[in-house]
Amino acid sequence: MDNHSKNDSQHWIRQEIRDLSAYHVADASGMIKLDAMENPYVWPDALRQQWASLIEQTDVNRYPDPSCLGLKQQLRQVMNIPEDMEIMLGNGSDEIIQIVAMAMSGTGRSILSVDPGFVMYKMISTFCGLKYIGVPLREEDFSLDLPAILQAMDQYQPAVVFLAYPNNPTGNLFDEQQVIEVIEAAPGLVVIDEAYAPFTDETFMHRLGQYDNLVVMRTVSKMGLAGLRLGFLAGPPDWLNEFEKLRLPYNINTLTQLSAELAMKHHVVLDEQTARIRQQRKVVVSALTQMQGLTIYPSDANFILIRTAAGQAAPIHARLKDKGILIKLLDGSAPMLKDCLRITIGTAEENQKLIASIAACL
Ligand SMILES: *Cc1c(COP(=O)(O)O)cnc(C)c1O
Secondary structure, eight states, X not given: OOOOOTTOHHHHSOHHHHTOOOXXXXXXXXXXXXXXXXXXXXXXXXXXXHHHHHHHTOOOSSOOOSSOHHHHHHHHHHTTOOTTSEEEEESSHHHHHHHHHHXXXXXXXXXXXXXXOOHHHHHHHHHTTOEEXXXXXXXXXXXXXXXXXXXXXXXXXXXXXXXXXXXXXXXXXXXXXXXXXXXXXXXXXXXXXXXXXXXXXXXXXXXXXXXXXXXXXXXXXXIIIGGGOOEEEEEOHHHHHHHHTTSOTTOSOHHHHHXXXXXXXXXXXXXXXXXXXXXXXXXXXXXXXXXXXXEEOOOSSSEEEEEOSTTXXXXXHHHHHHTTEEOEEOXXXXXXXXXXXEEEOOOHHHHHHHHHHHXXXX
8 A cells, every 4th residue: 555644645646637737827907908808898887786785686596597598699690609519508618618627527538728828628628538639739829730640630639629710829710611620520519619709700610410520619708797707608408418418517606697688788888898809809909010129910709819039028027017008928838839929909098008008028
């Protein structure tokens, strides 16, 4: 028997968990926060009043409605989810990734995505004991390397393929036809993660049902409701009914349900805000494009990826922080993101401060 005490965490916690570092969230108190793809706009007063009075009439002594039928119906309408597709709600789409991974884990099972990609795919694969395969994107434009993906799918037979569309942290949309080829060639499930749907005109939602192995995941976080923690998966009942068994019964709390229902009823408010963000994206891109020594990558999301001159990303990140502006330093997180920064689009005023501060750094 091993020589260890009964409460020895180093003995009992799995090696791959001990090797992880916890997801880091930077302290942003008092700063212009352009690091986490949040919508910078709050609700107008009239809506806040309605919200407050709804909460006033709500009791929290009982468990929440476990079916969330009202909220699902609202989401179905607002997000154009086809009638014959099932919906599962998650406490953020992170929880949905976890449910999918738990349902499909097992000896020799793997999850495949692209690199650089959304970090939670890899972290959650590790939590759930699945092997993670990150197929490198093409370095020049972060497009899919289709032959490499087909080869890796053939070799590893992944249970699930996750593709963020648009991708985080690169901001681009993958070629639609290539994504379809991935769906057609995948041995298992393909999850199209449309977290940034409010900022692009492209979607796979209308393709649900065309492929038995296609599901679409969305979240309300990036459209202005990050604090509520609500995401959903839409897809064929054969898959969704199985995933539903792993969902903890009351994962969507009473306050989230009533707040999200109200927000969906007034979705034009959020639509108007996301339209302003899309407009501001153009402003920021065109200002940064004119600056010497920066490469700006095309974005269909509410953030943009930029590459600085060699060795300049960390100093620019630090100088912006000194000026009270928090952005995301990507240099050091992946070889392909050397000298890269990720900037979330803020309000017009925040963006002007950002542009002036970056100009002063160069
Ligand atoms: C932000 C993000 C999510 C997570 O969203 P939550 O619903 O807030 O958990 C999922 N996928 C991608 C690609 C994201 O960027």
